[in-house]
Amino acid sequence: MGFTTSHVELHGKTYQVPHRPTVVVCVDGFDPEYLEAGCKDGIIPTLKSFVESGFHATANCAMPSLTNPNNLSIITGAPTNVHGVSGNYYLDKVTWEEHMVLDDSTMHGSTILEQLANSGVRVAAITAKDKLRRIINHGLVPAKGAVCFSAQCANDCTESEHGIKDVEKWLNLPLPTQYSGELSLFVLDAGLKLLQENRADFFYLTLSDYIQHKHAPGSPEANDFLQKLDTILGEFVKLGAVVVVTGDHGMSDKSDSEGNPNVLFLEDFLKSKWPECGARVICPISDPFVKHHGALGGFVRVHMTDTTQINEILSQTRQLPQVEVAYTGEEAAAVFDMPLDREGDMVVISKKNFVVGSRKDEHDLSQLQGHRLRSHGGLSEQAIPLLRSTPIKANDQIDGRKWRNFDAFEIALNY
Secondary structure, three states, rough: OOOOOEEEOOOOOEEEEOOOOOEEEEEEOOHHHHHHHHHHHOHHHHHHHHHHOOEOOOOOOOOOHHHHHHHHHHHHOOHHHHHOOOOEEEOOOOOOOOOOOOOOOHHOOOOOHHHHHHHHOOEEEEEHHHHHHHHHHOOOOOOOEEEEOOOOOOOHHHHHHOOOOOOOHOOOOOOOOOOHHHHHHHHHHHHHHHHHHOOOOOOEOOOOOOHHHHOOOOOHHHHHHHHHHHHHHHHHHOOEEEEEEEEEOEEEEOOOOOOOOOOHHHHHHHHHHHHOOEEEEEOOOOOOOHHHHHHHHOOOEOOOOOOHHHHHHHHHHOOOOOOEEEEEEHHHHHHHOOOOHHHHOOOEEOOOOOOOEEEEEHHOHHHHOOOOOOOOHHHHHHHEEEEEEEOOOOOOOOOOOOOOHHHHHHHHHOO
16 A cells, blocks of 8 residues: 555544554444444354454444434534534535435535545545435546445446445445345445455445334344344455444334324424414434435424523423423533534423424425334434444543544544
């Protein structure tokens, strides 16, 4: 590996360039209960070996516990107030227009992936969803040896844009449907083949949480997915790679005893009590993949045209049985290291077994028929595993440290 430097720096942290193939996997929706159940049942021997003879900690993700913010936190090594992306969906406070985050145009600064690529490291970044690929490909260009594509749009890859073409033919696998566990396995299979062909030095492979949204830990479907994931991770290890695994967020059951979603439609509540405040509730979990969660999560932002009564509104919102905490936007930004300029007037986070929506007529729950609602976004979905295939040397920086998922690149490269 001939690199132009021994290390890269970003946001006050230093990262060593890889001295052997290094793989960071973000398992979307990787709640610690999946790891615990899989190890107990003996179905994930590779991950169990990481726990027993490598490195293992239960870390916290960035808030809100959503996909876009946490993938960017992982690849920047920083909380959301540094890179600026604190949701999948947001309201422009100037124009009052709603926007989906579908590319890197709203992020601040660089990524560790970009810095590694600039130093001559051959980077491969593969995502399940293409909307995430268009975010994490920031600064990754094929001219510098980078490969970056999504499983969702693998059949549209070109050498000039993605650093690879004819992915289905190359991998000898059909393109999976977007609502499937196979979408994630396609990502892992593609990364493994790139390693087998010695086409990259550093890999960032980020998956989909379709299985975790639909199937609880220990269920046959979850077990089948975990077993397949574990087998592919084992192949990376056999090829001599250092493998780090973490998650972007956890996952919680959000249904009652009858299987019905436990939903607080917050905008309906606010408008019924304080119509003059002009409340607009934004659900930052919203993304193009809403079939499996109905755009319902544990974290919402409230924007108001009139904040005169915000103290009363906060007080009464905190008393709702579904609500864990409610803050002003300024308080929430300070507590959770989120960018203040992108915050609402109020932030509301639900209790573990509840979700918060906007208006009842804005959420299509018909797609949830046949399975319990499982979702994320709140404090109860912050915990995720952080694992490495090989042990790390203990030192003063590690002893008693409270780990975050955005320490993954540090764990992968510096120990």
